[in-house]
Amino acid sequence: MIALCAALSAHAGELELPLGANALANRDMPFARYDIPVGPWRDGAVAMELAEGRVLRRTWRINGGQTTLQVFDPLRSQIETQGYEVLFQCHDVECGGFDFRFAVDVVPAPDMAVDFGDYLFLSAKSAAGDFITLLVSRFGRANFVQLVEIGTGDANVIVTPTVAPQAEVSQPTRPQTQADTDQDLTSRLISAGHAVLAGLEFQSGSTTLAQERYESLDALATFMEAQPEQRILLVGHTDTVGNLAPNTALSRARSEAVMRQLQQVYGVDRNRMEAAGAGYMAPLTTNQDAAGREINRRVEVVLLPPK
Structure with a gap:
């Protein structure tokens, strides 16, 4: 079987990825500081170990039906075989779900995508003092892999990666924005674990929904009624206009408004819902034009495990 191989650091040798892995991002910082996650989200933070050196951040997309663990496990084994000791994995x-994901460094979409309810992470360290972090998540119909290497012993320890010939990567298409039907929303939630609540409209500069009922909320309420043990996380997102802090606050306030509407109008139990705001940290598409910014301003629903 022909596999895609990517050269790692001089200490790490080569890492073999599954057949069909398409390289996306390749971000090389000759010398930088980098926080290595070494623990889960706890008490409002993730435990980090600071490293300095050359930082190489790369991502791949792997189409196909493999689970997250089926992609993650062989990569973990190869990292350990190369002499790296795992510091933390979850x-x-x-890890801490949504909170961990947004506390650690992740290459922005579309070069990396993370499903809050389906990802695996590890950090590891070599005897020479080099670090590797691995993040794998299944998002939609593909797995995404992020590998970060930090060379601490020598600023030039990480070489320029070489990649075997591969199929051309098609440009990502913009997601549809029409309201989901009951069947559409349910199928997306079951297959991907999350879905955009399409069609929601907020009054300009406000956190108040413009109307009482929406097709996507009708569908979500129907789904929640049919799944009495299911819990959900509502996540607000903004475009990049303005600073991060106010955008994060606005996105959270809008997700809380949706949660209130589901409780007050549709009768969904408040104890089955959580709300969070990601600001502009997880765009679906470009923020460089008005159409892209409109798509990125959204509220998503994410399935949570039952308590």
Whole structure:
């Protein structure tokens, strides 16, 4: 079987990725500081170990039906075989779910995508003092892999990666924005674990929904009624106009408004819902034009495990 191989640092040798892995991002910083996650989200923060050196951040997209663990496990084994000792590893719930994802460094979309309810992470260190972090998540119909290497012993320890010939990567298409039907929303939630609540309209500069009922909220309420043990996270997102802090606050306030509407209008139990705001940290598409900014301003629903 022909596999895609990417050269790692001089200490790490080569890492073999599954057949069909398409390289996306390749971000090389000759000398930088980098926080290595070494623990889960706890008490409002993630435990970090600071490293300095050359930082190489790369991502791949792997199409196909493999699970997150089927992609993650062989990569973890190869990292350990190369002499790296695992410092910390976790899956989505153990890591801290949404909070962990946004506390650690992740290459922005579309070069990396993370499903809050389906990802695996590890950080590892070599005897020479070099670090590797690995993040794998299944998002939609593909797995995304992020590998970060930090060379601490020598600023030039990480070489320029070489990649075997591969199929041309098609440009990402913009997501549809029409309101989901009950069946559409349910199928997206079951297959991907999350979905955009399409069609929501907020009054300009406000956190108040413009109307009482929406097709996407009708569909979500129907889904929640049919799944009485299911819990959800509502996540607000903004475009990049303005600073991060106010955008994060605005996005959270809008997700809380949706949560109130689901409770007050549709009768969904408040104890089955959580709200969070990501600001502009997880765009679906470009923020360089008005159409892209409109798509990025959204509220998503993410499935959470039952308590």
